Amino acid sequence: MVARNPFTPTFGTVPAYLAGRQDVLTNMRQAFADGYGNPNLSTILIGARGTGKTALMSCIRDEALGAGWVTASTTALPGMLEDIYEQATMSAQHLVEHPSSQRLTSLTLGPVSAGWEHDQAPMQGNWRTRMSLLLDQLSLHDTGLLITVDEVHADQDELVRLAAVYQHFVTERRKVALVMAGLPYHVHRLVSDKSASFLRRSTQHQLGRIPxxxxxxxxxxxxxxxxxxxxxxxxxxxxxxxxxxxxxxxxxxxxxxxxxxxxxxxxxxxxxxxxxxxxxxxxxxxxxxxYRELSRGDLRFVESMAQDPTESRLSVIASRMGVSNGYASKYKTRLLAAGVIGERARGIVGFDIPGFREYVLARKDER
Ligand SMILES: Nc1ncnc2c1ncn2[C@@H]1O[C@H](COP(=O)(O)OP(=O)(O)OP(=O)(O)O)[C@@H](O)[C@H]1O
Ligand SMILES: [Mg+2]
Structure with missing residues (x-):
């Protein structure tokens, strides 16, 4: 019989062995034991594509489950708040009392007709109210709720709303945790948003190279x-x-x-x-x-960048492209958002995908 290949080169999968990252997991384990007050309860994982954000987030979720917490995991997309509510409700099913889901509201005899009303009780109130009611029930069992949000995107209103409501939960000393993950550019923009300033104080982990x-x-x-x-x-x-x-x-x-x-x-x-x-x-x-997804402008930008061995200055790229700094900035922003490049310091960028520089150079020679 052929043995199973234990490696998992697929995005989003939890590896058989998580290399490194033990410090993050140890911190989170302690945070779930503490319940509230621990700064790691609000954590953001930041890293380029393929650095293992989603995998680490899954392991954090396992830590939470191991500590008896319930979890709600979502991706930053429209509808995420409702998704969190539903995931949390499902995950808490064994703890939360459910009123019967249907109620007989009227009965007419001959001709027989019965009116049923679906019980709307769990859906009453806005998102915050419904989440608060759920947290009330969880607190009866001293159970915490971990919310995870993957692929954080700065232009997601619901994310800003989540941050604001979460802050209320923390102030109310509820047993909650929020772990988010995203590309550096998006996380940076999210925490710079005035209404999400609370997130600036979360613990941030840069997932760099594994030793x-x-x-x-x-x-x-x-x-x-x-x-x-x-x-x-x-x-x-x-x-x-x-x-x-x-x-x-x-x-x-x-x-x-x-x-x-x-x-x-x-x-x-x-x-x-x-x-x-x-x-x-x-x-x-x-x-x-x-490479295929790059526009002509993006391509000119990365080809200008690839002439430098490690990092490039925006003003130098602009002059190589023969355009203004402002014009080159437009492409910089697009490439940062796509996770192709990363900002090393103000006005200094480098490639965030290993081997991409060499690939760009080789393609350029072929053309
Ligand atoms: N610490 C680790 N040790 C070993 N393998 C890992 C580790 N972290 C992630 N991996 C593996 O690396 C690959 C990429 O991981 P993952 O999908 O979590 O990256 P990501 O940062 O979420 O990427 P993206 O930004 O594209 O969503 C997966 O195959 C995963 O199993
Ligand atoms: Mg991911």
Whole structure:
């Protein structure tokens, strides 16, 4: 029988072993034990694409469930508030008393007709009122509620409303937690919004590169979980190729595992072939699709950027493009929002997708 490949190079999946991030999980565990007053109860995970925001958020949710909390998870899209209410109600079903959902309101005999009214009680009041009633019921059981919002988007009114209501919940000393995740550009814009200023005081975690030792450990443990041992050199080569990037860890692991076939040992040659395959996957799936989505203006911007080895100054990019700073800024904003580039300091940008600079240069030479 073929053993299952334990690596998961798919966005949004929780890996078999979470590399690094232990500090965040330890903080959250303590926060759920404290219930209120702990600053980590309001946390924002910030990172470029594929750095593992969604995966970490799932693990935080597991911590909450382990501490007996109920959870409501949503994505920042229109309708998210209602989604949170429904998720929370479902998750709290075992604790919350439900009045019978239907009530007989009238009965006429011969000709027989019966009138039923769907009980609207749980739907009365605005969102805040309904959430408060739910939290009242949860507090009878000393149970907390964790709300998670993925893919935070600054232009989402409901998110600002959530932040405002959440602040009331905190002031009322309710047992609630709010964990959000998003690309740096969107989180930055959200916390700069005047009405969401409360979020500026949340704990913010920048999900940067995962330290090599954690990458190596996670690779080894994931392989062992399905019965394969890895040679030290194989792990070292993979770790170097991964460069601390969560998505690449899964790609390299997946390909290397596949190369090993039925062998119980993962050897250097498997790693070398696996890394080559993973780089090709990264190019085919991530780099090529990102590149295709660029407009002509975006392309001119990133090609000007790619001339610098690491970071670029906006004014230099603008002069290479032969346009004003203001004009170049428009493209900068679009690329930041898409997660292609990141702001290193005021007016200084760099690529946020590993290997994208080299890809842009290679395509330019081909044209
Ligand atoms: N700490 C980690 N250790 C090992 N693998 C991880 C880790 N975090 C995430 N991964 C894996 O990396 C990939 C990307 O993770 P995830 O989807 O969470 O990224 P993301 O930051 O949410 O990306 P996006 O911005 O596109 O939503 C997934 O295959 C996931 O299983
Ligand atoms: Mg995600």
């Amino acid at each position: 090599s030792a954690d990458v190596g450990f996670a690779l080894r443990q994931t392989m062992l979980s399905e019965g394969k041992h890895a040679e030290d050199e194989a792990i070292d080569l993979c770790t170097k190729a991964i460069e601390g990037f969560a998505f690449m860890l899964q790609l390299v692991g997946y390909r290397t595992w596949a190369e090993a076939g039925e062998s119980e040992t993962i050897k250097t040659m498997h790693a070398l072939r696996g890394i080559r395959g993973a780089r090709q996957d990264m190019e085919d799936y991530i780099l090529a699709s990102t």
